[in-house]
Amino acid sequence: MEANFEREGYHLYKDVLDRVGRRVLRSLDAPIGEDEPSPLPASLADWRPFPEVPAALRALADGKRYVAILSNVDRDLLELSIGRLGIRPDLAITAEDCGSYKPAPGHWRTFLERSRASIERTVHVGASQYHDMRPAAGLGFRTVFVDRHGEPLESSPTRVVRDLASLPALIDELAAT
Numbered sequence: 001m002e003a004n005f006e007r008e009g010y011h012l013y014k015d016v017l018d019r020v021g022r023r024v025l026r027s028l029d030a031p032i033g034e035d036e037p038s039p040l041p042a043s044l045a046d047w048r049p050f051p052e053v054p055a056a057l058r059a060l061a062d063g064k065r066y067v068a069i070l071s072n073v074d075r076d077l078l079e080l081s082i083g084r085l086g087i088r089p090d091l092a093i094t095a096e097d098c099g100s101y102k103p104a105p106g107h108w109r110t111f112l113e114r115s116r117a118s119i120e121r122t123v124h125v126g127a128s129q130y131h132d133m134r135p136a137a138g139l140g141f142r143t144v145f146v147d148r149h150g151e152p153l154e155s156s157p158t159r160v161v162r163d164l165a166s167l168p169a170l171i172d173e174l175a176a177t
Contacts (some may be wrong), residue, residue: 005099010095012096013073013077014041018039020040020041021040022038024038025038033131045080047080050103052083054086054087055165057086057164058087059167059168060087061087065171066091067175068089068090068091068115069089070090071095072101072102072131072160074094074095074096078092091108091113093107093109093117097110097111098169100130101131102128102131102135103132103134103135103137105133108135108136108139112163119139119141120140121157122141123144123174124136124144125143129151129154129155132145133155134154134155137158140157143157144157144158144160145157147161148162148163
């Protein structure tokens with residue numbers, strides 16, 4: 001559902017979430033008035049990172065690794081999440097910044113422009129084969145798929161991990177190749 005709304009072109013992510021939330025509530029026959037907002041966008045303020053994420057990001061930052069976030073959310077929503085990560089990323093790119101949603105290439109193009117990084121020396125880490133793995137690999141990035149649920153692979157990531165605990169060592173290993 002979310003991907004269908006995103007394909008319609010850029011809208012603030014909170015508006016996409018509102019439309020998705022309203023449609024889900026209606027599909028469940030839950031009462032929601034025509035002018036009543038879905039609770040889904042407001043719930044983002046309560047979303048927390050997985051337990052190992054802050055330590056893994058801290059280890060990457062302490063190891064002088066460049067950490068960037070490429071997110072489909074709005075800037076203000078991403079700021080809520082960044083405050084819980086334990087580090088400030090070197091770069092954060094939102095759909096609001098590039099006027100499109102992943103899997104469209106705008107996030108990666110904006111990343112390359114702003115970071116001046118090379119595709120060959122960059123590893124894209126993500127938890128969505130649709131939004132992250134396929135498009136990043138298609139652009140030539142090495143990829144690490146965070147597969148928390150044992151999904152069947154629909155893409156060919158460079159590596160697969162169950163969570164981010166092993167990511168700092170894996171990034172060191174990939175940097176050496």
